Amino acid sequence: MIMKCYYPIYLIIIVSFLMACEKDDICAETNPTTPQLVITFKDANNTTENKAVESLGVYAIKNNELVLIESINGINTDSIAIPLRNDIEISDFKFYKNYSLIDGVMEGEENHIYLDYTTVEVFVSRACGFINNYIDLSVFNYDPNAFGTPTGTWISGYEIINPVVENENRAHVNIFH
Amino acid sequence: MLTSFIRLLLVFTISANVFSQENTITSDSIEYKQKYGLRVGMDIYKLVNSSLNNNYNGIELNADYRLNNKLYIAAEIGFSENNVIEEYLDFTSKGNYLKAGIDYNMYNNWLSMQNMIFSGIRIGYSKFDQNINGYTIYDTNNQTWGQSFINIPIKNTNLSSLWIELILGVKAELFNNLFLGFNLEVKKMINSEIKNNIQNLYVPGFNKTHEGSSFGVGFGYKISYLIPIRKK
16 A cells, blocks of 8 residues: 555656656757857958958957967868957957967957947756847947947948847858958 | 756655555454645745745745545745846746645555645646846857847736646655655746736746746655544
8 A cells, every 4th residue: 555655656756766867957959159250351342242351360359469369370261250358348459460389479450340239148958057149230430439430451341230149040240352 | 957956866865765664464353544634735845945045035935734535735836036047048936826726635645645646737827027137149150249248137026927837746744644746737827918928937836937848847855744524
């Protein structure tokens, strides 16, 4: 009699143990992550044509320190994806054309790019927490918060084709050169 | 988890000792009466956990009233405040809950004993706040800018949840009218109101919620006292 009554209790104990260590405690790599900004380089003379940049190197400028984006270190490419800064709503980059870094000596034509946006946090899950999306994206070649004067050498213009950064499926910004 | 398992074994051992007296009995002609009354008590695990665990504060009071030989109407009322710190997320869930339903005693007592191996069903309702205290933006491309921790709270107040719950448990009379019991709970969420698209991660009374599943689990470790009203 007693054993018979305990039987469903054992069942519930097993279920409880299984649920105590289940999958949603770990943020799996298949989860969506914060999207990067996708930039396409276009020909300044023929704005519908993609035009690759020779030896492109991109640095992020964080608190006056240059941080090279590892994957964009002197490659020939007509499109890139770069991460945006999450702690403040502006990201400061230096884009180098004909970039090279030999024995600590950096060479190339530099062009400042400032991206201004509003961050929007999006809940993903218990394990992953929140990712950021970005809205109201705008591009400057000077620091919009520092009354800077426009700088620039090799980039002739910009075009925002998608001011909302929710995914990396298509380009958000065209850069003409 | 291990400690709670040991506690569970402890209760089963105690209960088994009490129940095992069964086989020493032969029937006689004296008619023993069963006590009927209101049994009130509290969850001692939640009490101990509140004093030992800085991130948890909770109390649960319970009561049941015997309707007939097998059936009891039963209810629990509780409060909990639970701070959970995950890798990317720090949140606090705080609120009250009420559970009401019936317990059915599956155990045939002999003489005037009143032990229970019971199954029960409850409807549970909780009114609570869930505040996100801070979070680290999940960004797998953060090698360039570094991780950023946001400590601007997101407050979701006046949330509510409704669930149904199945219970299996034991209650053993330790001393005259004093009962010690253990029970396991399997819960199924019926309706959980969310705000700002943020999942309700922990619901007072329901406990931890699970992604992609409306089920939850819980347990109780209860001490209660029977206030006898009548015998029959």
